[in-house]
Amino acid sequence: MRKYDFEHMGALWTDHARQIVEQGVFVANEGSWDMWAHNGTIYSLPVAGSGGSPSFWCAISHLRAHLYHLRAVCGYADLIPPDWENANVQFLGVLGIN
Numbered sequence: 001m002r003k004y005d006f007e008h009m010g011a012l013w014t015d016h017a018r019q020i021v022e023q024g025v026f027v028a029n030e031g032s033w034d035m036w037a038h039n040g041t042i043y044s045l046p047v048a049g050s051g052g053s054p055s056f057w058c059a060i061s062h063l064r065a066h067l068y069h070l071r072a073v074c075g076y077a078d079l080i081p082p083d084w085e086n087a088n089v090q091f092l093g094v095l096g097i098n
Contacts, residue, residue: 003047003048004017004021004034004045004046004047004048005046005048005049006018009045009046009053009054010053010054013053013054017043017045017054019038020036020038020043020045021036021045023038024036024037024038024039024043025037025038025088025091026086026088027042027087027088027091027092028080028084028085028086028087028088029047029084029085029086030044030081030083030084030085031083032046032047032050032051032052033045033046033047033050033052034047035057035084037060037091040059040060040061041056041057041058041059041060042056042057042058042059042060042063043055043056043057044056044057060095063095063097064079064095064096064097067079067080067081067097078098079097079098080092080097080098
């Protein structure tokens with residue numbers, strides 16, 4: 001698993017980001033961010049050294065629609081963006097995303 005610098009994610013995120021990683025489901029890596037599912041939400045957590053900030057991405061229940069919209073806007077051939085690495089295809093398949 002990649003390393004995260006929880007202490008530099010900001011006071012509001014430090015404990016929550018730890019909980020996401022410890023209790024959540026890894027979804028995919030998207031460059032300098034890892035996508036995680038936790039408690040009905042998809043989060044984007046920056047990997048250590050990336051300089052990014054964590055964020056809420058979308059509700060798990062809306063992930064398929066969110067990816068469908070991205071595919072239409074960006075011209076992807078598939079619902080899973082081509083820049084996602086190590087995608088958790090089992091998790092995504094349960095959501096009808098393949």
